[in-house]
């Protein structure tokens with residue numbers, strides 16, 4: 001009744017009762033949304049999975065992103081994923097304001113400090129999963145491999161240098177998000193029977209112990225967190241002021257007011273780390289895989305990028321580490337990455353829960369409890385916003401525009417926008433640029449099909465193609481690679497010796 005009094009955006013007519021627009025949205029999203037936009041303009045309502053959803057286009061997306069007292073992205077996410085049941089001892093996914101503070105204070109501000117660790121870990125993971133010598137390797141599910149590779153630097157920064165060398169830790173980091181995302185991946189079909197039933201069932205299965213995809217990862221993390229926390233407390237006591245404080249998120253947590261050394265909840269600490277694994281791994285791995293496939297599909301950009309990276313390589317120190325400032329000189333690569341992010345081809349994304357009734361500047365209204373979803377394609381495929389041929393991939397589109405890949409602008413919403421724009425984007429962009437830098441210098445890569453590989457579409461969202469990408473070690477660079485390789489090997493030996501010495505009696 002209240003809905004009828006509100007001036008909602010026009011509801012697109014539908015023919016199928018109950019299902020509404022759900023089938024068109026899931027099967028033919030791109031054309032369907034484009035047609036709705038042509039017919040109804042920047043804002044319209046769809047009936048999806050038993051619920052009215054307001055689809056908001058480019059003219060008003062910034063209202064959704066900036067008015068966080070009305071539109072809440074994390075609230076919608078929390079409703080879909082039963083975090084408060086899986087991570088009960090930290091109240092679900094924690095306080096969103098605190099989470100952002102953690103990323104800004106303990107990660108983004110310390111990127112300088114983490115600079116060499118990010119490069120070394122990306123490099124050794126690339127050697128491991130893409131190839132170390134002159135072998136040729138065809139990788140079919142690049143996204144999965146990227147989740148492994150990115151888990152090296154991310155686990156290093158989150159749980160620390162010592163624990164991040166364990167295979168089971170890397171497996172947990174790389175698989176955690178995919179396993180939990182089952183709650184998002186399965187569309188809320190139950191809501192056709194009764195609105196809210198999907199939400200309820202997701203919680204019941206976890207509460208009854210029938211299904212908890214976080215459990216095995218929680219166990220692994222808790223074990224490693226416990227070992228590390230106890231070791232650090234012990235060593236701090238022994239060495240006092242001369243104790244070499246490790247720098248990572250776990251250590252930062254151990255210095256937060258909630259940490260009580262006399263009553264340590266190891267599992268809660270592991271759960272706190274999980275929140276950031278969830279935010280960081282899948283997102284970054286997807287972008288890495290897309291960037292590789294975009295480049296492998298368009299060999300015409302390879303030479304220009306290669307020459308730029310080779311020039312930058314000269315700035316590396318004797319250990320093969322680039323100064324953080326060199327990232328600013330990767331101008332072509334940065335533009336390429338921004339273009340890869342822009343063309344990711346998610347049509348509708350970033351669903352925001354409506355916290356209270358609101359009237360948009362165009363006069364249309366949304367009601368508390370509804371959903372506002374962003375039509376990203378309206379922004380990313382718009383000629384006025386993107387320049388000529390917005391639907392085609394132009395790697396150097398962003399050069400000279402002074403908008404680096406991490407910069408949020410009205411025409412670029414890959415990292416969201418407003419107050420809640422992704423706080424981890426600097427880590428992600430820096431890491432991906434270092435990763436691509438090494439890849440471009442050390443490998444020739446191309447699509448197995450010899451064609452442009454299109455993304456896989458799942459309703460409104462995409463994932464990188466599963467088709468083969470061929471990697472071959474490139475000649476001439478091996479020398480550079482070897483010096484870096486010997487560095488990494490040296491590091492590994494040192495760490496293994498250290499671990500051997502310090503972990504006597506450790507059962508795992």
Ligand code: HEM
Pocket residue numbers: 065073074096099100103107276279280281283284287350413414415416417418419420421422423424425427428429
């Ligand atoms: C290329 C990789 C990444 C992409 C594409 C990405 C994208 C996004 C997007 C679209 C949002 C929602 C923004 C909004 O509501 O306006 C977001 C939020 C967030 N991201 Fe990222 N992200 C990436 C990497 C990371 C990393 C590496 C971290 C952590 C180290 C991280 C931590 C977060 C957090 C904590 C939020 C919640 C912000 C808030 O609620 O205020 N992200 N991210």
